[in-house]
Amino acid sequence: MINTRVKLLQVVSASLWCLGSAGIIFGFAAFKIILIQEGVYSDRCVIDQTVPSKEACIAQDLKLNDMFTISAALTNLMALPVGYILDRVGPRISGILGSICLFLGSCFFIMANSWYPTIDPYLMGYIMFAMGGPFVFISCFQLANSFPKRSGTILAVLTGSFDTSSALFLGYRLIYQSLPHGLSLRKFFTIYLIVPVFILICQCTFMPHESYKTMGTIAKIAEEGLDENGQLIEGDDGTNIVSDDSERASLINNNAIETGRNMIGGDSTLHRRKSVLETYMENKLEHKTGGMFGILHGEDAWSQIKSPWFILMFIFASIAMVRINYFIATVRSQEEYLLGDIELAIKLNGIFDVLLPVGGVISIPFIGMILDHLKPLTTLSILSIMSVTIGIFGLIPRSFAANLFGIILLVLYRPFYYTVVSDYCSKVFGFDTFGTVYGLLTCLCGLFTLTQSLMDKWTHTTFQMNPTPINIVLLVITTVSCTSLIGYINHQLNIAGPKKNNPNENDNVHSEYNTL
Known part of the structure; x- marks a missing residue:
């Protein structure tokens, strides 16, 4: 039995390495400035006196943006294989694989001058960071159940560490610009080797070899407050289920009888009967979510994936992900064109570098x-309104305030988007298929984000650095996808009708088991 101190050490250590590795590639806007200063891909530029020596030419800018586009897509693509590997070999091996990727990524940047242009060490290094991040981050999710009553807090800390990790390159940029001769890529990534070495040492010593719980179980705990068998989690007296003492006692006692029946009957976990507490909570959640909770629970993964519930969410999520990553890659050039002022664009770029990690935590x-307090359809409506609003503010020229407000909305929108999509999958598709469905959704969205390279190329060439045509197209598609998703959900909920069993009317649930 692992003692409390070791579990606490595991959570703290995981939070630290997530802070330094989980999503560092999303700090690209800050890192790109250093890469340009260091002359990365400058050999692609034709010598032109009209282009400042410290500004990227079109070919160099496109190549740098492609480096981020490919890596960001790969990060999302890794969600499915990492989940599969995690289920087969456990979190320790997954964490070690992640540390190896991070170590190799650092080595590519350290040895870049020796290897370029024989191979592209910058692209390979960033790809390694993109692969290592999901390995070390997703393998930490199971730690949420090391302290079951604090699972929500632990998940929030880990998620916050992921969001804040993009600040790594912001810190590097600030140090780089404060030193007279900068801090070379070679020196910085030599220091950064501390991170993968730290992860490797932790994984080989005190980190768990097997997962505490699966991703589906963690999602179930987060939604219902019950474990994978429909029982109260360790140390819980049921006050989070229902406040009335007598009703809580009745539910828990009847739950014990149901558990005994399941054991006598020899039912497997996969085909067990639902416990009384589980039935009560599902009825309560169905009412709270306006009928959305459990709408596809119990169906196989393939039936769920080919349903409009998945397809429409995929369209919406993929467009949102493209817009987020496209802006991260092109924030400087977009703002420079819209504002018509290089200095103001640099200022907004700097503000964005700071707000991206801070906004996620706040x-x-x-x-x-x-x-917790709004129905999923209402939450999706808020997310959709934010999506459209961000798109509108991204079209307003010559206004620093409008573009700043759009950036603030975007950094708040990014973690909101990821959380809402995950919450949607757990409520609609259920916990048994959560890992497969959510992993596939993220993976497909990652593939779709590769289209931003084409958008970037059109912006640089066809539209002469004008981001407005692409942003108008993205805004229109966003509006259509939001309207379609919300319209479909609203239609289906109206067809389903009002909830049959009010969660406050559980006498039938009680009486059924009082007869035992």
């Missing part, structure tokens, strides 16, 4: 409040 408690 928004966590507010996202939790929204998910």
Whole structure:
């Protein structure tokens, strides 16, 4: 039995390495400035006196943006294989694989001058960071159940570490610009080797060899407050299920009888009967979510994936992901064109570098409040309104305030988007297929984000650095996808009708088991 101190050490260590590795590639806007200063891909530029020596030419800018596009897509693509590997070999091996990827990524940048242009060490290094991040991050999710009653808090800390990890390259940029001769890529990534070595040492010593719980179980705990068998989690007296003492006692006692029946009957976990507490919570959640909770629970993964519930969410999520990553890659050039002022564009770029990690952390408690108190359809409507609003503000020229407001909305929107999509999958598709469905959704969205390279090329060439045509197209598609998703959900909920069993009317649930 692992003692509390070891479990606490595991959570703290995982939070630290997620802070330094989980999503560092999303700090690209800050890192890109250093890459340009260091002359990365400058050999692609034709010598032109009209182009400042410290500004990227079109070919160099496109190549740098492609480096981010490919890596960001790969990060999302890794969700499915990492989940599969995690289920087969456990979190320790997954974490070690992640540390190896991070170590190799650092080595590519350290040895870049020796290898370029024989191979592309910059692209390979960034790809390694993109692969290593999901390995070390997703393998930490199971730690949420090391302290079952604090699973939500632990998940919030890990998610916050992921969001804040993009600040790594912001810190590097600030140090680089404060030193007279900068801090070379070679020196920085030599220091960074501390991170993968730290992860490797932790994984080989005190980190768990097997997962505490599966991703589906963690999602179930987060939604219902019950474990994978429909029982109260360790140390819980049921106050989070229902406040009335007598009703809580009745539910728990009847739940014990149901558990005994399941054991006598020899039912497997996969085909067990639902416990009384589980039935009660599902009825309660169905009412709370306006009928959305459990709408596809119990169906196989393939039936869920080919349903409009999955397809429409995929369209919406993929467009949102493209817009987020496209802006991260092109924030400087977009703002420079819209504002018509290089200095103001640099200023907004710097603000964005700071707000991206900070916004993710600040928004966590507010996202939790929204998910806890509003119905999923309302939450999706808020997310959709934010999506359209961000698109509109991204079209306003010559206004620093409008573009700043759009950036603020975007950094708040990014963690909100990821959380809402995950919450949607757990509520609609259920916990048994959560890992497969959510992993596939993220993976497909990652593939779709590769289209931003084409958008970037059109912006640089066809539209002469004008981002407006692409942003108008993205805004229109966003509006259509939002309207289609929300319209379909609303239609299906109206067809399903009002909830049959009010969660406050559980006498039938009680009486059924009082007869035992």
